[in-house]
Amino acid sequence: MRFLFVTGGSPATVFPLTPLATAARNAGHEVIVASTEETLPAIVGAGLPGLCVSPVPIRHHITTDRSGAAITEPTDPEAHMIYIGHAFGRLAAACIDPLLDFAAQWRPDVVVGGMLTFAAPLLASRLGVPYVRHSWDTGEPPVVDSAAERELRPELERLGLDRLPVADLWIDICPPSLRPADAGPAQPMRFAPTNMQRPLEPWMYVRGEQRRIVVTAGTKVARGNFFDYLVDLVGKVKTVGAEVVVAAPAAVSDELSQRLGVRAGWLPLDVVARNCDVLVHHGGGGTALTGMACAVPQLLIPNMPKLLAPSRRLADSGAAVMLLPGEDTAEAIAAGVDQLLHQPIHRERAAVLSQEIMTMPSAADVVDVVEKLC
Incomplete structure (x- = not known):
């Protein structure tokens, strides 16, 4: 099987996916991890094949809108979470066409996307392959998803979708006792601490x-x-x-x-x-x-x-x-x-x-x- 992992934003968005990507390779599957240029060192540092699908750092999407106009970071907590959702929506918009071009040459059998990697469900839907959503930590507020969906309205319409596709499987690395009370069904997976290494002292x-x-x-x-x-x-x-x-x-x-x-x-x-x-x-x-x-x-x-x-x-x-x-x-x-x-x-x-x-x-x-x- 071919596993395509999609993530991006910072090294912290790569580390949680590394154990599953490594386990898939160890099981004999083909694995490629697609991400932004700023996170590639974390991918290749873990010994995984890394594919750059955007040279633009997440900070650009956080501080500017699609036209390039500066955005003021809100101080209100609810508004701030919406602001983050729109930023990750813009990140997904920047990545979806390069991902589609890549998939035309290397067609995956399954797409595994990091928690706020909204290009992953769009890609899987267009290809007609299973989409797996992989948590990054102990939980993201649902309002972030809603904001990203609004930001991605042009891409959804272009792909013939009226909403972000729902995952065929959600992998959750949060310990069950700490999951939010309203969290949906998920496949639990043991968190394995992962980070870029350096020579030990x-x-x-x-x-x-x-x-x-x-x-x-x-x-x-x-x-x-x-x-x-x-x-x-x-x-x-x-x-x-x-x-x-x-x-x-x-x-x-x-x-x-x-x-x-x-x-x-x-x-x-x-x-x-x-x-x-x-x-x-x-x-x-x-x-x-x-x-x-x-x-x-x-x-x-x-x-x-x-x-x-x-x-x-x-x-x-x-x-x-x-x-x-x-x-x-x-x-x-x-x-x-x-x-x-x-x-x-x-x-x-x-x-x-x-x-x-x-x-x-x-x-x-x-x-x-x-x-x-x-």
Whole structure:
């Protein structure tokens, strides 16, 4: 069989799909992963064949409309989620024709699309092949889908569709106990921490004498994009008095190290997280799932409206503490970290979540399920 995976937006949109794509290749299937140019290093870094279907970064679609006019980012939470949906709709519009051209030469038997990769269902519908929707994290608000559908009205009409096609299978990597109450039926799949690697150093895989706190704001940090947020967050965490390590893209690592006086850079988080005591971050889904899989208590400070609901569910489980934007003072962060370090219930609940993830079907098991669609 030929599996075509479609994703895009940032490396964080590639990592969740990597285990299934790798398992499909290991099972003897042909696999190609189509994405935007900015995410290709994450694809080929995982040893997967990567196809560029757009040179335009997601930031362009977030900040400008189709005419090239600048868009002001809304502050209202509901409006912000709609804004994100339209941006991913524009990303899909930019990718659909290159995908159709590619599929005319290399016809897939199944299309697997990342959660907000709306070009995937359009492509699968046009080809008449099964469409599998693959979650990226612990949940995306439905309002994002609705906004993307409105943005894609011209493409839907051109393809003879009145709405976005429904998936033939939804693969969900969210632990069942953390799924939203209104989530629909899905095929569960075990989350396997995945990230771009670098040569390991002993401190990464061995615990030091001090308590270690890993701080991150995800894969999108750059000058002018969450950089100041991360600097501010690290400054507050440093008041706790533990060893602080910062996971951030390599492009900003030197400046962060010099400015903050800490180890900073692209880290193999799947290794480092297992040797830390607390994970402090922006509420990103991939980071949160890595913490869950590694049984690490987490302090969540969600920096986007769509991250509030999944962060709240994780905090309600007892495996994390959440601070809302505006509540993240140095004193509140220190108190939250102290609570996670010294109240055993948080590590116990984190271990329960880790065990729940381990009982979910493996990527190899799910490949068998996908095969039966064709």
